[in-house]
Amino acid sequence: MEVSEECHSSFQSLEGSPQDGNPDRFFDAREYESSGGEEEPTCSRSVNNTVSASGPVKFTVGDEKDYTTCHRHHHSGAATKDHKSSKSRAKVDSELEEIFTKKMHLGSPFHLVNSSISNEKPRSVQECLEIYRKEAVTKSLTDEEIISLVKEKHIPAYQLEKAVGDMERGVSIRRKILGTSLGSDESLKGLPFENYDYSKIYGACCENVIGFVPVPVGVAGPLKLDNSIYHVPMATTEGCLVASTNRGCRALSDTGISSRVVADGMTRGPVVRFPSAIRASDAKIWLQDAKNFSIMKENFDKTSRFARLQKLQSQIAGRHLFIRFVATTGDAMGMNMVSKGTEAALNALQETFHDMEILSLSGNYCTDKKSSAINWIEGRGKSVVAEAIVPSRTVKNILKTSVSALVELNIAKNLVGSAIAGSNGGFNAHAANIVTAIFIATGQDPAQNIVSSNCITLMEPYGENGEDLHISCTMPSVEVGTVGGGTVLPAQSSCLEMMGVRGSAENPGENARLLARIICATVLAGELSLMAALAAGHLVRSHLRHNRSSTNVAPESLSVFAEKHDTSTEEASVHVQKCNEEDDGSFASLISRKDSKRERLVGAAGSSRPTVSFKLTNSSGSSRGRSSPSETVVKMDILGFPTECKQS
Numbered sequence: 279m280e281v282s283e284e285c286h287s288s289f290q291s292l293e294g295s296p297q298d299g300n301p302d303r304f305f306d307a308r309e310y311e312s313s314g315g316e317e318e319p320t321c322s323r324s325v326n327n328t329v330s331a332s333g334p335v336k337f338t339v340g341d342e343k344d345y346t347t348c349h350r351h352h353h354s355g356a357a358t359k360d361h362k363s364s365k366s367r368a369k370v371d372s373e374l375e376e377i378f379t380k381k382m383h384l385g386s387p388f389h390l391v392n393s394s395i396s397n398e399k400p401r402s403v404q405e406c407l408e409i410y411r412k413e414a415v416t417k418s419l420t421d422e423e424i425i426s427l428v429k430e431k432h433i434p435a436y437q438l439e440k441a442v443g444d445m446e447r448g449v450s451i452r453r454k455i456l457g458t459s460l461g462s463d464e465s466l467k468g469l470p471f472e473n474y475d476y477s478k479i480y481g482a483c484c485e486n487v488i489g490f491v492p493v494p495v496g497v498a499g500p501l502k503l504d505n506s507i508y509h510v511p512m513a514t515t516e517g518c519l520v521a522s523t524n525r526g527c528r529a530l531s532d533t534g535i536s537s538r539v540v541a542d543g544m545t546r547g548p549v550v551r552f553p554s555a556i557r558a559s560d561a562k563i564w565l566q567d568a569k570n571f572s573i574m575k576e577n578f579d580k581t582s583r584f585a586r587l588q589k590l591q592s593q594i595a596g597r598h599l600f601i602r603f604v605a606t607t608g609d610a611m612g613m614n615m616v617s618k619g620t621e622a623a624l625n626a627l628q629e630t631f632h633d634m635e636i637l638s639l640s641g642n643y644c645t646d647k648k649s650s651a652i653n654w655i656e657g658r659g660k661s662v663v664a665e666a667i668v669p670s671r672t673v674k675n676i677l678k679t680s681v682s683a684l685v686e687l688n689i690a691k692n693l694v695g696s697a698i699a700g701s702n703g704g705f706n707a708h709a710a711n712i713v714t715a716i717f718i719a720t721g722q723d724p725a726q727n728i729v730s731s732n733c734i735t736l737m738e739p740y741g742e743n744g745e746d747l748h749i750s751c752t753m754p755s756v757e758v759g760t761v762g763g764g765t766v767l768p769a770q771s772s773c774l775e776m777m778g779v780r781g782s783a784e785n786p787g788e789n790a791r792l793l794a795r796i797i798c799a800t801v802l803a804g805e806l807s808l809m810a811a812l813a814a815g816h817l818v819r820s821h822l823r824h825n826r827s828s829t830n831v832a833p834e835s836l837s838v839f840a841e842k843h844d845t846s847t848e849e850a851s852v853h854v855q856k857c858n859e860e861d862d863g864s865f866a867s868l869i870s871r872k873d874s875k876r877e878r879l880v881g882a883a884g885s886s887r888p889t890v891s892f893k894l895t896n897s898s899g900s901s902r903g904r905s906s907p908s909e910t911v912v913k914m915d916i917l918g919f920p921t922e923c924k925q926s
């Protein structure tokens with residue numbers, strides 16, 4: 279989007295406004311309608327009751343992909359009518375904002391009012407429109423009538439909450455509209471939407487809301503880190519992950535983990551262009567001067583109470599210049615803050631380099647949400663290292679492997695294997711597993727798991743005789759915050775609270791840095807356990823036990839292999855022994871087949887119970903050379919892994 283200089287400066291003043299954190303993010307449909315829909319709709323974004331302007335903006339109306347270009351009028355002569363109406367619009371906007379803020383609470387009585395009159399015959403669209411225009415918040419229209427206004431594009435579907443003055447009702451009406459588009463609301467039935475505090479979402483976390491997806495949260499720990507104990511919430515649907523991380527924590531419970539944050543700086547890397555490579559080089563040299571850095575820093579730092587520019591790094595590519603702004607951001611992850619500061623500093627740079635074009639505030643030199651070597655080498659967010667000593671007896675008893683096997687495997691897999699795969703920051707087994715689970719639990723930006731999961735895991739024999747294990751995880755780019763983004767949502771905030779890192783720390787930045795250390799230490803625990811499982815050959819077995827559901831899988835044939843203890847028996851019949859009273863007995867149809875020295879038992883896996891017992895009995899009660907019937911009881915899990923085999 280090209281932004282004129284005038285528009286640009288106007289936008290800048292808007293960004294610098296003290297109310298910037300709470301802009302009016304809503305397109306006012308009433309304004310559009312009151313112009314009879316003839317003139318171009320005006321995107322109003324009021325700050326201090328004024329309408330600010332910028333370049334063309336696209337917005338969606340209704341649930342269809344209907345894009346209308348909305349020019350924010352800027353020049354006073356450009357739209358006299360607009361100018362005339364801006365005062366009343368600002369007034370309406372601010373009134374609506376007040377009502378919206380005051381009344382959009384859960385369980386609003388509006389919902390009930392509407393439900394009670396929903397049996398009446400819907401009024402005409404024109405009649406509804408008149409009512410809608412009259413009311414600041416639409417109380418007296420039924421859901422169906424509101425839907426008719428959405429269909430006719432009098433209310434944008436994404437503004438329903440504001441139009442009806444009740445967040446949950448707005449969401450519920452949007453679901454109805456979506457249900458109609460989908461042909462049925464059947465698919466939405468499993469997606470919950472009630473009893474959620476939507477007030478924290480709007481203008482902050484999500485748009486066009488239709489519900490929320492509950493993700494199970496497990497806990498790993500106690501994690502002993504730097505002589506404190508933490509319980510780490512992990513939101514995941516990968517069975518076995520929490521069990522594994524928990525085992526890692528257990529293995530480290532005596533000796534504990536030590537950690538340090540060695541660097542802290544969120545980055546933004548815009549791309550700017552000059553008429554020539556020489557001019558781009560002049561700018562690069564200019565930025566390297568300490569005096570000029572101060573100018574940039576002054577302009578950057580004034581945009582926030584917490585963001586502080588630390589460093590500028592630049593790279594030339596022809597007449598393009600990429601500038602990497604590195605800043606501390608207190609307890610916030612910092613992307614919004616750093617972007618805002620970068621924009622202000624670039625504007626200042628343009629005062630010296632008039633011929634500089636800002637192509638994009640992000641030129642991928644940051645690099646945000648993409649794999650890149652720069653973050654791996656230079657770091658981004660918090661750069662953390664964690665280490666631990668694991669005694670040999672712990673490796674043997676809890677991890678079921680040996681120090682030498684772990685060290686050998688770590689070299690082969692995490693170093694050599696990753697090297698031949700051409701890995702970039704992926705010198706680990708599954709750092710992303712732990713990072714993502716904690717990110718989701720604590721309201722981090724989940725897309726940032728890609729960079730945050732950069733990690734090198736090292737393992738060495740340790741101690742006088744090299745009997746113990748030294749393990750470390752080095753993570754140069756953990757992008758986390760304890761304020762801002764999704765951290766404000768109640769469940770996520772609760773998970774942060776569990777670890778004592780919710781919100782701002784007394785010394786801003788301490789909470790976010792502690793969270794980064796907890797993440798790195800938990801990654802270390804996860805690495806230790808998974809590597810042990812791989813070394814011991816337990817990966818598949820453990821995943822089939824903890825990580826495969828039979829609830830949404832159609833009953834299928836179950837193949838069970840059990841050693842036949844009496845090889846002299848010609849025939850065998852199988853009796854299914856119920857595990858307990860609750861077993862549904864669906865294994866009763868098991869049949870046995872003779873297969874040389876093994877018995878292959880085939881049956882329908884209709885039970886989701888983890889363990890089923892089978893009794894293998896000699897059918898005739900006698901076999902060659904044997905006088906009494908032999909009986910073998912094989913206990914196995916639902917996937918056919920024998921867990922116990924006893925012969926009577």
Ligand SMILES: CC(C)(COP(=O)([O-])OP(=O)([O-])OC[C@H]1O[C@@H](n2cnc3c(N)ncnc32)[C@H](O)[C@@H]1OP(=O)([O-])[O-])[C@@H](O)C(=O)NCCC(=O)NCCSC(=O)C[C@@](C)(O)CC(=O)[O-]
Pocket residue numbers: 518519520521522523524525526528676677678707708711807808811816817820821824
């Ligand atoms: C599953 C285990 C832990 C069993 O391991 P085990 O040694 O048989 O377990 P155990 O019953 O002897 O218990 C040992 C400890 O494990 C914990 N533990 C044990 N069970 C549970 C449970 N249900 N819930 C919570 N914690 C559990 C618990 O701390 C327990 O100590 P205790 O408290 O009894 O003194 C082990 O086999 C294991 O860690 N497997 C590895 C699984 C894993 O790490 N999965 C991660 C995902 S793999 C993947 O996605 C990435 C991959 C593999 O593709 C990456 C790559 O390419 O490498």
Ligand SMILES: NC(=O)C1=CN([C@@H]2O[C@H](COP(=O)(O)OP(=O)(O)OC[C@H]3O[C@@H](n4cnc5c(N)ncnc54)[C@H](OP(=O)(O)O)[C@@H]3O)[C@@H](O)[C@H]2O)C=CC1
Pocket residue numbers: 299581582583584585607608609610611612613614615616617646723759761762763764781782783786787
């Ligand atoms: N803009 C972008 O390009 C991108 C944005 N994001 C999104 O950005 C969001 C996170 O941005 P982020 O900048 O972290 O958060 P916010 O945009 O929420 O900014 C943090 C706010 O918290 C205030 N604050 C209060 N106390 C503190 C404290 N102790 N430390 C730091 N700030 C404090 C800041 O004050 P002050 O106003 O004084 O700075 C600022 O207003 C996420 O939703 C993420 O998904 C992700 C990637 C890219």
